[in-house]
Amino acid sequence: MKVHKHDAIIIGAGGAGLMAALYASKGGADVAVVSKLYPTRSHTGTAQGGIGAALGNLDEDKPIYHTYDTVKGGDYLTDQAAAKILAENAVDAVIELEHMGLPFDRTSAKRISQRRFGGHTRNFGEELVRRACHAADRTGHMILQTLYQQCIKNEVSFFDEFQVVDMIVVDGVCAGVVAIELGSGEFHIFHGKASFFATGGWGRCWSVTSNAHSLTGDGAAIALRRGLPLEDMEFFQFHPTGIYRMGILITEGVRGEGGVLINSQGERFMERYAPSAKDLASRDVVSRAIYLETRAGRSIKNRGYVHLDVRPGTVNRYFAEEGRDRGDFIDDATIERKLPDILDFCRTYLGVDPVHEPMPVQPTAHYAMGGIPTNVDAEVVIDAAGAIMPGAYAAGETACVSVHGANRLGTNSLVDLVVFGRRGGMKVAEYVKGADWVALPGDAGNEIRAEFDRIRGGSGASRPGELRQLMQQTMMENVGVFRSEETLQQGIDDLAELRDRFHKDLQIDDKSRVFNTDLMEAWELGCLLDLADVTARAAFERKESRGAHSREDFKARDDENWMAHSLVSMSGEMSAPHFELNFDRKVDLSLWEEEIAQGLPEDQQKFRPIERVY
Amino acid sequence: MDVTFKIRRQNPELPGKEKPYWQEFVLQDVDPTDRVLEMLHRIKWEQDGSLSLRRSCAHGICGSDAMRINGVNRLACKILVRDLGERIQVEPILGMPVIKDLIVDMEPFFDHYRQVMPFFVNDDPLPADGRERLQTQADRELFDDSTKCILCACCTTSCPSFWANGHYVGPAAIVQAHRFIFDTRDQAGKERLDILSEPNGVWRCRTIFNCTPACPREIEVTKAIGEVKLAIRKGKTVGIVQPNVAH
Numbered sequence: 001m002k003v004h005k006h007d008a009i010i011i012g013a014g015g016a017g018l019m020a021a022l023y024a025s026k027g028g029a030d031v032a033v034v035s036k037l038y039p040t041r042s043h044t045g046t047a048q049g050g051i052g053a054a055l056g057n058l059d060e061d062k063p064i065y066h067t068y069d070t071v072k073g074g075d076y077l078t079d080q081a082a083a084k085i086l087a088e089n090a091v092d093a094v095i096e097l098e099h100m101g102l103p104f105d106r107t108s109a110k111r112i113s114q115r116r117f118g119g120h121t122r123n124f125g126e127e128l129v130r131r132a133c134h135a136a137d138r139t140g141h142m143i144l145q146t147l148y149q150q151c152i153k154n155e156v157s158f159f160d161e162f163q164v165v166d167m168i169v170v171d172g173v174c175a176g177v178v179a180i181e182l183g184s185g186e187f188h189i190f191h192g193k194a195s196f197f198a199t200g201g202w203g204r205c206w207s208v209t210s211n212a213h214s215l216t217g218d219g220a221a222i223a224l225r226r227g228l229p230l231e232d233m234e235f236f237q238f239h240p241t242g243i244y245r246m247g248i249l250i251t252e253g254v255r256g257e258g259g260v261l262i263n264s265q266g267e268r269f270m271e272r273y274a275p276s277a278k279d280l281a282s283r284d285v286v287s288r289a290i291y292l293e294t295r296a297g298r299s300i301k302n303r304g305y306v307h308l309d310v311r312p313g314t315v316n317r318y319f320a321e322e323g324r325d326r327g328d329f330i331d332d333a334t335i336e337r338k339l340p341d342i343l344d345f346c347r348t349y350l351g352v353d354p355v356h357e358p359m360p361v362q363p364t365a366h367y368a369m370g371g372i373p374t375n376v377d378a379e380v381v382i383d384a385a386g387a388i389m390p391g392a393y394a395a396g397e398t399a400c401v402s403v404h405g406a407n408r409l410g411t412n413s414l415v416d417l418v419v420f421g422r423r424g425g426m427k428v429a430e431y432v433k434g435a436d437w438v439a440l441p442g443d444a445g446n447e448i449r450a451e452f453d454r455i456r457g458g459s460g461a462s463r464p465g466e467l468r469q470l471m472q473q474t475m476m477e478n479v480g481v482f483r484s485e486e487t488l489q490q491g492i493d494d495l496a497e498l499r500d501r502f503h504k505d506l507q508i509d510d511k512s513r514v515f516n517t518d519l520m521e522a523w524e525l526g527c528l529l530d531l532a533d534v535t536a537r538a539a540f541e542r543k544e545s546r547g548a549h550s551r552e553d554f555k556a557r558d559d560e561n562w563m564a565h566s567l568v569s570m571s572g573e574m575s576a577p578h579f580e581l582n583f584d585r586k587v588d589l590s591l592w593e594e595e596i597a598q599g600l601p602e603d604q605q606k607f608r609p610i611e612r613v614y
Numbered sequence: 615m616d617v618t619f620k621i622r623r624q625n626p627e628l629p630g631k632e633k634p635y636w637q638e639f640v641l642q643d644v645d646p647t648d649r650v651l652e653m654l655h656r657i658k659w660e661q662d663g664s665l666s667l668r669r670s671c672a673h674g675i676c677g678s679d680a681m682r683i684n685g686v687n688r689l690a691c692k693i694l695v696r697d698l699g700e701r702i703q704v705e706p707i708l709g710m711p712v713i714k715d716l717i718v719d720m721e722p723f724f725d726h727y728r729q730v731m732p733f734f735v736n737d738d739p740l741p742a743d744g745r746e747r748l749q750t751q752a753d754r755e756l757f758d759d760s761t762k763c764i765l766c767a768c769c770t771t772s773c774p775s776f777w778a779n780g781h782y783v784g785p786a787a788i789v790q791a792h793r794f795i796f797d798t799r800d801q802a803g804k805e806r807l808d809i810l811s812e813p814n815g816v817w818r819c820r821t822i823f824n825c826t827p828a829c830p831r832e833i834e835v836t837k838a839i840g841e842v843k844l845a846i847r848k849g850k851t852v853g854i855v856q857p858n859v860a861h
């Protein structure tokens with residue numbers, strides 16, 4: 001196997017990976033970015049509405065308000081000190097992106113323009129605030145492009161279309177990763193002092209998802225298979241507005257610009273579920289409301305979808321009712337200018353023109369709050385006490401800091417990428433200066449190569465496509481927006497059967513080496529099966545409802561017993577592994593504890609976990 | 615409806631299949647609103663796992679699945695069956711070496727991209743207040759269209775000038791340069807215009823216009839190239855792009 005040696009190996013070239021690469025490289029590290037896609041294909045590029053930062057360019061705003069919203073949005077499972085870092089660093093990170101040339105839209109004062117987004121408020125929930133910094137409705141695209149451009153400028157080394165399939169751990173230290181060069185099928189070893197996982201999420205576990213086909217959770221699955229725990233896997237966000245049946249995302253920015261959700265009775269039903277924030281309540285709240293409307297027989301044509309209406313007539317009527325300034329009113333041109341991609345999606349895929357017709361939307365599997373546990377410097381954490389694995393780092397969706405808690409706020413994924421990608425990159429630069437090289441074991445890469453030989457040799461009767469579809473169906477039905485012991489047990493049983501077929505009855509058509517996408521898709525399916533399994537198991541064990549995890553049999557949040565993160569780990573044979581689950585990692589409530597120490601009376605404590613009301 | 619797909623295939627490792635050949639697949643129960651990408655997936659997942667293609671986001675943003683579909687460059691995820699009919703022909707984009715089936719070697723394309731200094735340059739001290747640089751929305755609009763580019767290569771590989779000479783930087787690289795040349799905050803416009811004045815720069819463009827309809831992002835590619843040509847001829851970047859154009 002060919003061996004490449006670099007101080008830092010960054011795995012994944014989305015926002016978190018590129019940010020880490022840039023800052024590690026600026027800090028003097030020799031960096032290699034290893035990515036299964038060309039960097040500009042990464043899923044960060046599909047983020048639409050904006051990146052939250054308390055710049056205060058249009059409304060009064062402070063990082064502490066953003067911190068509060070993040071903690072509340074996460075249904076108080078968010079680690080409070082981490083959320084504070086997120087909100088404070090967001091301001092600098094966004095300004096730096098502008099300095100790198102990111103073409104944000106501008107205010108009349110020539111500053112970065114900002115828009116409203118779900119759950120983002122001023123003065124601890126007082127009113128919605130314009131905080132999401134945007135570049136039309138392609139903010140993620142502009143972030144990805146800008147970071148890639150800057151990496152080219154800084155001459156970062158890229159290994160494009162190299163898919164990482166294993167990590168090398170020597171005596172508890174991460175010594176690098178194993179990758180397949182897709183164009184040749186050859187295995188390569190990347191020997192590094194630091195290995196940084198930025199491989200994104202695993203929305204492809206579900207049948208209706210906004211996620212790219214490539215979002216198969218490779219990094220998280222690799223970590224799990226190497227004995228590392230994963231944190232808070234039961235929390236997976238369903239975004240309320242995916243295009244009906246396809247799942248393609250319609251940004252919350254549509255509602256930020258005044259769009260409203262309407263049921264089959266023509267009612268703006270969010271007024272009942274969230275009297276204050278209404279359509280801009282947090283995503284878990286809105287997704288549940290759509291499901292409940294459907295159950296009550298009020299979805300459009302009874303088909304499980306509702307309408308998202310951003311027609312100027314509708315928007316302005318509600319603006320008038322709310323007493324909004326006439327200057328806020330919108331016209332056709334406003335929508336064309338602010339939401340061009342959304343209009344394009346609807347016109348292309350649905351033949352629906354949102355300027356003249358409402359859009360059919362349903363909740364779509366969107367974002368993993370959980371993942372590889374890390375501290376606020378992107379160092380991988382391996383136990384409830386916070387011990388780290390030297391040399392291992394993670395950031396972005398694949399990581400769990402945890403700043404999103406039980407439910408992520410809109411725009412905070414982009415904030416997470418840049419803030420923790422940047423902090424992690426800086427930390428890596430510092431670490432590699434002092435760390436020694438860990439010698440590679442003689443058999444490095446052999447185990448995973450044998451696993452690929454097994455998959456490639458598959459001559460059973462189960463096609464990967466069929467298994468994937470069955471997994472996605474059971475996850476959608478049983479481990480979706482609403483769960484119960486019964487559905488979760490069904491999910492776990494189904495997944496066990498699929499796992500068995502995957503390991504004993506797989507069929508692969510393509511036996512070649514060059515660009516064997518049949519083989520790679522099969523391996524990715526294995527990753528998805530592992531992640532689906534731990535998601536269902538963690539959801540089964542958490543006997544409360546919190547944020548995105550809604551148990552029909554335990555409807556209330558239970559702070560007494562469940563104010564803790566789950567940690568799940570896997571061991572034994574991959575065809576029938578053993579799982580261990582604990583809830584020993586307590587939620588960091590330090591901001592609340594400071595308020596108590598200051599002697600603030602209860603009604604003035606902003607970070608005290610209380611019932612979420614929007 | 616039933617749809618017949620005729621796909622251009624090639625596998626360097628299989629004896630007898632190293633050279634390109636056509637293969638037909640018939641799909642039943644196709645919905646007219648299905649995307650071509652979904653149908654290629656059905657072929658791959660239900661009939662022949664060895665069919666090889668690139669894809670990722672499946673909604674026209676990542677730029678992975680540019681293909682020549684019924685003779686026109688498109689993203690497979692952004693064209694629906696109803697717009698193509700019951701016989702759909704799919705082949706790799708032209709002008710790049712084919713590696714396997716619908717997968718081409720993209721390295722030459724990204725090489726051209728890197729040649730035009732596709733990154734923001736401004737060496738002035740940062741604003742003393744620690745905040746963003748200032749720019750009017752009108753100035754921001756001047757290069758809005760070219761910021762949409764997703765580097766899918768649909769434009770470059772539809773260009774006869776590129777087919778004739780693979781050293782021509784091609785429309786996509788020029789669009790990427792345009793994004794910076796007309797950004798009022800950027801300072802390397804002159805260097806980029808110098809690069810594009812060279813023999814394999816903008817003057818290889820013969821204004822054939824294939825690139826504009828090929829763009830899945832509806833960028834006015836030919837117009838952007840024209841603006842770069844004008845900037846070179848006039849030796850300036852200010853006053854070239856007319857404000858308030860439709861995009």
